[in-house]
Amino acid sequence: MNLLDVTDLTVRSGDTPLVREVSFSLRAGERLGIIGESGSGKSVTSLAITGLLSRGLTASGSVRLDGHEVVGAAEKSLRPLRGPVAQIVFQEPLTALDPLMRVGRQVAEPLRRHLALRGDALRAAVTAAFAEVALEDPRLARAFPHELSGGQRQRVAIALALAARPRLLIADEPTTALDVTVQDGVLSLLERLVAERGMALLFISHDLAVVSRMTERIVVLRGGSVVEEGPVERVLRAPRHPYTSALVASARALDSALDAGGAS
Template identity: 50%
Template sequence: MSPLLSVENLGVALARADGSKLPILHDVGFNLAKGETLGIVGESGSGKSLLALALIGLLPGSATVSGAIRFEGRDLVTASEAGLSAIRGRRIAMIFQEPMTALNPAMRIGDQIAEGLRLDGVRPAAARAAALALLDRVRIADAANRIDAFPHELSGGQRQRVVIAIALARSPALLIADEPTTALDVTVQRDVLDILGELVAEANMALILVSHDLGVIARTVARTLVLYAGTRFEEAPTAALLATPANPYTRGLIGAMPRPRKTDGVRQRLTVIPGTVPAFGALPPGCRFADRCPAHIPACDAGEPPWRAIGPDRAVRCIRATAEGAER
């Protein structure tokens, strides 16, 4: 069976002021089947959000895209704007980082949820009833009275639930969530993630969750793709990736995760990855992580490591990586 989404050798370059092109994404690829969940992680500047925008065709007009993004058998890289517009919202929906930028401040939330349904020919009364049912489903208290509220009258967690309702209103096959809980406190974050997970599972929908938070990834998705400096560094089932990271960069991300106190009350020390993600115009000639890597050897500088399988369900970009974990 063909995957719902297949990304192959994806590259994205953005225009510089002088007219030249600055490569950002390079050799990104993955497959996603109907009902599967995939997390995309990495530090700020790794290209996560740009990848999400590329998948839904929302890059700047000056961007150059290479490779293939095949969704339901159709290549979105070569699709027209009209073709992409027919897919956005209906077949692929997106939840953005900040709900206040995604919501129209001058429209009541019920109208914003119903808007897509109205475009599909649903009558006003039926669309409003569906919007009310969605507000109730995403656990908006007193939904019958809240349906006519404006976004500024809701809390941040409530606004994010409204955005989820809008995204799911037209029953898309794929949902892309870009840092959907970044601005929320921990309690609200957990509730929003639980709602998202339940709705995705109920609809047998595919989910791509973009996050810098491995704790969020661990509780939400079955498989994880690690990006670094615009390219893929590791892909594996989430449980295996967290237990035995094959790339030193992945190990560094896991080491930087906050942990609860041990049973003796002693806090575990967090590790820090030295340095910063390199600028896209100043990438090192070999491995992009070489100057920050604790497992660096001279061979790492000879050229960019190839993307290679290290097991039936995991792959990595590192010459020293094995299925048993990263070399130290």
């Protein structure tokens, strides 16, 4: 059984479709990328998968997460899936972090709720969670989000997402707001943690180079619809849809420009 099965998922805002009959699947331990321009439906799809669509958006079709139907499910039946089964890392960590709570307490909460840790065991688990994302200074756990750099906040958000040891990590543009050097560090961190834990990864981005680095298979969205899907190597070598061809050509042109700049 697949860990995730999305079948004919459609998401509407009123009468306007934002996502149109999107279908794909993800096996345990597999790494899948969703790529498309802004407004293509990438983030809406990720929110629909975990039942986190904002008010005013409605979903139809089917999303089965670890065998449980998400579309139309009651909130109380979805809460146990968020954390142990699937968790999201967002583009801007401030959307995931409580600005009024020290970050150590925020990471402690899912450890307490899902793993039933208390006392010394909880404190040790929080320390280990911070160390796992290369935040080893004990003072950082006592900081508020605004006291951390962007890269540190994103690492805390990753620690928070991984605290309940999810089987599926959904990374929604997790490095777009970071500078290039910090971005590479966060991507390397995600690569290592996904490999070490054997997690499935759903990586969402507008950047083809990043998606090709992080995933084995790609789903290309345009205007809310899937226009192409396939193994990364095949899509890069022989894209079948004009939109995908344009993405590949753009990525290659950027690489050539960067290489030329470095040579000069």
